[in-house]
Amino acid sequence: MARRYLFSDESGDLQFRATSQVSRYFAVGTLLIEEPELGELRRALATARDELAWAKHGLDSTFHATTDSQYVRDAVFEALKPIDFRVDVTLIDKPKAQPKIRPDEPTFFRYAWYYHLKYLAPRTLKANDELLVVAASIGTKKGRAAFRGAIEEVMTQCVPFRVKRTLAFWRDESDFGLQAADYCTWAVMRAWERGDDRSLKLIRDKVYSEYDIFKSGTQTYY
Template identity: 30%
Template structure:
C-alpha cells in the first residue's frame, strides 16, 4: 500500500480597503479581500524580475522600488502588473467581503469587533471553496489596522477563526510587512480593483482580472436600515 501524500497548505493572503470612519465623511465601503494560493508561487519570480527591470530603467521613481503598491504605482506599472495577474493567478482564487458601512450597526463598528467578524466570514468561505484538499491554512496579513487596537484584534481573530473553521483544519496567522511578500502585494492589487468598482464604479482594472475573482459578498445586501 502506497503512503498518501500529505494535503497541501493553503496560503491565504489578505488586504483591506476603505477605512474605519463610520460616518458620512468616511469611505462608503470597506472591502476585505483574500487570494488563496498553493505553492509553488510561480508569479513571485516574474514580479521580482519586473521590479528589477523597473529599477534598471528608472521607470518608477519611488525610492529603491522596494515593492508594488497599487494605489501608489503609476498607470504604466499598474497595467503591467494587472496583466501579469490575469495571466498567472489561477482562476477563482480571490474572494472578497464587501461592507456598506452605513448599514453597520453601532455595536459592530469598533475595529476589534468589526475586523475579526468580517475576516471570519471571508476565511471560512475561502477555505470552504478551496479546490484541493487543505492540510493547513496559513493566513498572512499585512500589519493589522489601528495600532492601538492591534492586540485586541489579534486575539479576536483567533477566536473567530477557531469558531468558524472546522476543528480538523489547523491554521496559523502570520503578520508580515507587505514590502516583504509578493503574496500581500498581489492581494493589494486585487483588493484595489474591487474597492474601485464598489466605491467609484470604476471597473477598468476589475475587468482585467474578473476571471480570478470568485466571489464578492455584499454582506449587508439584504439590509434596509442605514445608520447615517
C-alpha cells in the same frame, strides 16, 4: 493534503460618518494560492519590478496599488495574469452597519473577517490541509494585538478543525503575496467605491466572489 497560503488585505477605513474623506465600504480581500504557484507569483513580480526599474519606473518602496501609477498597475496585473490563484472579497456597506457591531475597531474588524471566512473556508479547505494565513501588519503594537486576536478567533470558528492553520502578520514590503493581495482587493474596491472597473476586468477570471453582506438591507444609520 495541500499546503495553501491565504494572503489578506483590507480596504477602506474604519470610520463611520458621511463625508467625502470616509469610504462607503470596508472590505476584506484574500488571495488563496498553493505553494508551487506562490513561487511563480514571487518570481513574476520580482521580474516585473526589475523591468519597471530598467524602464525608469523604479519604485520608491514596494508595489502598492493606491499610490502606484497606472503604468505600474498595468505591469503588475499583466504579471499576475498567467498565475493560478483565487481572490475573494467580502464588503460591508458601512452606513448599513448597526452600531452594535461597530462599538470599536477590532469588533467590527472581527465581524468582517467572520463573514469572509465563513464563506471561504468550507469551499476551499479539506481535512488535513495546511493553511498559512498571512495578514498585513497594521496599526500600533496594541492595535495589531487586537486585530491578530480577532483573526485568530475567527479562524477557530470558521476553519475546519482538521485543517492545520497558522497566522502570521508580515509587513507589506516583505512578500509579493501581500502586494498581490493588495492589488486585487484594490481593484474590486475601486469598482464598488468609484464605479471604475478597468483594473477589475484584468483579473476578473481570478475573482471568485465579491459580496456585500448587507446588499439586501435598506436601513442606514448615518
